[in-house]
Amino acid sequence: MDSTRTTRPSAGLVLVWALTRLVLLLFVLKVFVFPGPDVTSDVSGIYRGWYEVLRTGTFPLDDVTWQYPPAAALAILSPALLFFLDYAQAFFVLAFLADLAVLALLLWAGLRPGRSSRGAWTWVVGVPLLGPTVYARYDVMVTAVAVAALLAGVGRPRLMGALTGFAAMLKVWPVLLLVGAVRRRAWAAAAVTAGVLAALFPLLMPGAFAFLTFQRDRGTEVESLGGLVFHVARQFGWDGEVLLNYGSVEFLGPYVDVVSAAALALTGMAFGWLVLWRLLASRFLPHTLAEAAFVAVLLFTTTSRVISPQYMVWLVGLAAVCLCFSRTTMLLPARLVLVASFVTVLEFPVWFSHVVASDPLGVTLLFVRNGLLVLASVTAARALWRSTVPRAGAGTPLPGRPARTEDPVSP
Template identity: 75%
Template sequence: MDIAGARRSPAGLLVTWGLTRLLLLLFVLKVFVFPGPDVTSDVSVIYQGWYDVLRTGTFPLDDVTWQYPPAAALAILSPGLLPFLPYATAFFVLAFLADLVAFSLLLYAGLRPGRSLRGVWVWVVGVPLLGPTVYARYDVMVTAVAVAALLAGARHPRVMGVLVGFGAMLKVWPALLLVAVRRRRTWMATAVTAAGLAALFSVAMPGAFAFLTFQADRGTEVESLGSLVFHVARQYGWDGQVLLNYGSVEFLGPWVNVVSTAALALTGLAFGWLLLWRLTATRFEAHTAADAAFVAVLMFTTTSRVISPQYMVWLIGLAAVCLCFRASRMGVPALIVLVASFVTVLEFPIYFGNVVASDGLGVTLLFLRNGLLVVAAVLAAVRLWRSTASPEAEAPLPAHATLTTEETSVSP
């Protein structure tokens, strides 16, 4: 589809979004059966179990699978807003609405003067690549908040801060959206919002921060970058196990703690690089906050001890915001993330049994997906550095040249 034509009439976007989202709803409602294990069981069993506990005014203190900041309770309780629907159905409807909110914000941003529709196309195409898992986890709701925060940043710094603070209390990672933010108002609004929510939940509901202990005790999940060590080691007689542990399928046994520690060290190095970049960067433009947020979340996701399939929706959302700006240099990393998202739906849920068994197909899919994430992270980091911190940082193309380059080279 020609982007220039889509700019004049977003009908193609609306039709594509509508058809793909209808298909996702049909899968989660089990009108159609998606290959692999049932991804909706997390909602109908785990989330609904938490819902029953949270309604009593306390967090699930004895459940180690509860590993989320306190505002996550709002997402789990939200299906109560639709009491005329069964819990799972209500959750899927709300996930669909969160998707719609993100789509609408990206479309509005893309239609503004000087912006691009590439971003909304990334969202329209990228989300269904992950399959029904997107609507069977609350990450799409968090991503909608993050998208809104980044798009609000330029004109409404306090609104961005409030949304970042709220998002961080939903699932922590939106705090990384501040990595390139220089306005004190945004930081203050974030701190006040997060502190206010933390205090409110601490007083109102026992166990608001028990998730910190549960997170610290996690091992190496079978889809993470570090897990590749054990997938290969199993071929040579590694004496360990693959078990459901802390709510995910993890490797347990010799050397697991070493690999988990190495993953934490990589995350620490990523943080150090981001800090160095922030101290070195001298060129900040309208798109820099989105580009830096995308790089930060991409680096932290790639080095994490856990790379659950739904984490990819974070990257799709941030990549979409980046590409709303014509001057963003994240086009190729965003494309790599889309390819990695397609590989993700192959490794989970379609061939997840092969991944757990560490057979040739499963290991190949993991090497490919995680390799793509590593390439995307490195390439995105290099581009961010060169455009903002390098002494020879390139000046942006003139508006008419950027329009020609972007609108003629992208055809979703």
């Protein structure tokens, strides 16, 4: 094979990545001003405040905005590694390095037999579509660990499990990476890793699990699928209000608890569908692990009562892993996620004031973005089902019977 033909796409990809990430850094460092509210205020204000508390050896026990598993403290404390920079600058550099790590992983995966560079391109294109918010939240760091876990999962289940357990203690959602895992070693390694961290943190720092009590009184976030109910209701005189509550802008008032319960019910239905799929699926290909993780996180994100812009980073990362495989069935859902990412940056931060006001522009943006997520969820779930569950009469295994797997392609 001509070596120049294999290196040119990677060189172009890296160049596009470098240029777009330079622009993101210039935005978060405020060399350029991105339209809308300042997305870096969470780092310079909230994260920095948590950092000052965490460095004393305790979690933010009295701060209801701290709603993260205990290992999240490592992400918040990590800027101390770059002691020669101020906190915000150090955080942005570390987010940039996490972004670079994801690129390196996807490039490495895409060069192997049966793989594709589409995954790396998905990441290169998808991240800048979300704007500077990506570098102003620690979700890109969690996504880097999740991507490493999925790429390790095909041939190294113990490593995948350990990385998944660690990622789940950074932010809960990576536990969904195990939905498509067929090897018990992955589940066991995840349980051991998470268990050790869960036991260790309370011994070292008081209040490691105080965050569990801070979710109870949350409302419905204005960008969520359920939030559309109140955006429309406000046009007809709904007398609730929009407030900064528990770290996000939420609807509070009549019937919010009903809509929140409905969102929880939708999430429960999504979980039920995943359980049914797991019982009936009998055809597990090398890309099934990543596809199942993508579908699971997509379903739970779409049905959640909170859809923060940074959640889209998770979906872009998992979609990129799926597209590393030449035979993936997630091409259309991945494209829908990329379009939804672009609409996301328009609704936050560019025109977030319109979203908060529930005016025609804001409501239209949310209908489009959330509609794209719903469409992506349906098409992704359908594709996963059709590629793994045999049709009636085609030898569907009985529940509890070991699922059949095909020879994996080691990463």
